[in-house]
Amino acid sequence: MCSKDAYSLLKNLAFSDCPISLSFESLKKLLLKHLQPANFEDAERAKFHSLTCGGSQPVRDFILQLQTQASRCNFQDQLQTQLRGRLTAGINYPELQQKLLLMHDCTFQLATAVCKQYQDVRAIIYDESSLSFNVSDSKQPPSRQKRTVSRPFSPQLHSTVITDALPVGIGAVLEQNGHPVLCISRRLTAAKRGHSQTQGEALTVYWVVTRMHKYLYGTPFTIVSDHEALQFIYNPQRSLAKSSAAMVQRWSMRLSPILTTSIIAVRSPFHMQTIYHALPLQRRLLRVMVY
Secondary structure, three states, X not given: OOOHHHHHHXXXXXXXXXXXXXXXXXXXXXXXXXXXXXXXXXXXXXXXXOOOOOOOOOHHHHHHHHHHHHXXXXXXXXXXXXXXXXXXXXXXXXXXXXXXXXXXXXXXXXXHHHHHHHHHHHHHHOOOOOOOOOOOOOOOOHHHHHHOOOOOOOOOOOEEEEEEEOOOEEXXXXXXXXXXXXXXXXXOOOOHHHOOHHHHHHHHHHHHHHHOHHHHOOOOEEEEEOOOOHHHXXXXXXXXXXXXXXXXXXXXHHHOOOOOOOOXXXXXXXXXXXXXXXOOEEEEEEEEEEO
8 A cells, every 4th residue: 555656656666567567576666766865975075074073072983083084075086185285174182183284294094093092191281981991901900091181280299200212202291109290392303303212311310300300390300211321321420421422421511510419220110101103002011211
């Protein structure tokens, strides 16, 4: 049983056969084929270019949404370029968007890594319970995640400065009782990228201590690094070898008034991530230098 209009539609679809002579499955197939909307490529591309990351939408969900929609757009060899452009234009964090725009030769994979890492850092600083500091580290207890929420600086608490040097940048985190207080980083110039690993690590300590001078001067603090040679370079009770580079000697002399006590080396596992250059700092065995 069907209405007059439905029968008229079936009659037109079944032409030149009579609808009565066809089976139910055949009529159903004709009707569904007629009513099914066409999937136009231009319409799918318009939907793709209108996607934006909502205020509460995690970056990972937005990236997955972009990839899903892009699979319907037939971008062919322009797929990675279109994904990178839409990710940069659709992200809802101005500071992150500006960083992506300034990155030279930024690929979609690199932009994705930067966005994910940025969201992880925000999850720690602002205690966003919906995101984890490290998605792959499921064994990390909830108490450790709560302890990493940012806290204001207190002169009464012992300070720990965690430093690390990478081929393209250096950075550090100032902590007190396991809570991050201040994070700083910078990109290296072309000349500084030619430094050796030891020189890069020494430069990191020098730059970090001078930048955090108002927090560290006159109080005992701990510097954490993964480079054992630093305990000899910045040891006030030992002199540097004459063969050391002149710039390393200058850095050691400049910091000697601040680093006044002996160095204690301790092995300790540590995990930290920074946002700069989309390069995470892995879990390592670190040498801890206490001043």
